[in-house]
Amino acid sequence: MPRPSPRAQPELARETSGARARRPATQAWTKRLSKRVVQKPDGRYLVYFEKI
């Protein structure tokens, strides 16, 4: 039985990096949170989102 790659979904081709860059940025969203990333002892990350 042929086993496709998880990426093989041809009808919905990935956007090129150029097309992605041309997409208008969302200017109107104002960030209200800051981000603080810490590493846990087992290597996993933890992100605190705090009020600016």
Add this chain to the structure above:
Amino acid sequence: MSELRWHPLLEQWVTVAPWRQDRTYHPPADHCPLCPTRPGHLETEIPEPDYHIAVFENRFPSFTGEQGRCEVVCYTPVHDSSLGEQSVEHIRDLIEVWRDRTEELGRLPNVRYVYIFENRGEAIGVTLSHPHGQIYAYPFVPPVIQKELLAHAKHKRKTGRCLYCDVLAGESGGERTVLRDDRWIAFVPPFARWPYEVHLAPLRHRTGLLDLDAEDGESFARILKGLLQRYDRLFDMPLPYVMAMHQKAPGRGDADYHFHVEFYPPNRSRDKLKYLAGSELGAGAFILDARAEDTAAELRGL
């Protein structure tokens, strides 16, 4: 790493992650891993004594490393609370967190889809009662999303219009509307598969969280809170549900896809659940014993 096994009959991936069998199961409230760490007590997943909103990598992930990510989103440090009990301002902050994770996880090289969801209530199989949601960054586009993307593409080719925009146009009469403002609508879709299923959607064409502007965000927070309050008033109890965010796949040209959030509460009454059984599981054909127009009127009146 998980093993991805291909289901050739359904043409979809099955993820095998045996270590998840040992995941934390209904810990007592004073040993909740999602609460902040209290001085003198055992350290939880969150070592600090307080937090606003916190996100961490799931200890029992379905996807990790090069495959993707699984994250837990702690909505609040307050254990006995819920998403619907948060202020509109706090929910708006949570939307900002969801945006951040969508962007960051969507940039990972092998991630093909960022899926934000919440399972609420024991009836759904929730093992931690602390208010939290999850994010799966998949190495493939999951089948439901894939099907919706293809339906949108097909409709666009045929009509030149967005499929979901046309679905929303069909709601202008308000018969199935639960609540709305000038930006967002909550409605029971005519094709609902669960008794109190509701969709939340931006009335303007938006492809995902990263497309939302400030006003969209405020409206989304208000409508989301309004729906969750109605859900908990429905049977005068915290209503279990699955919340599923459907947005475009990262870095792809899915401009015709329309962002929306689907809610599937399993209850058909206070003490009766709808189970997925023979027709739904074995044949994929949902049988529903409620009309969308009636359940929408019921929710709208609460």
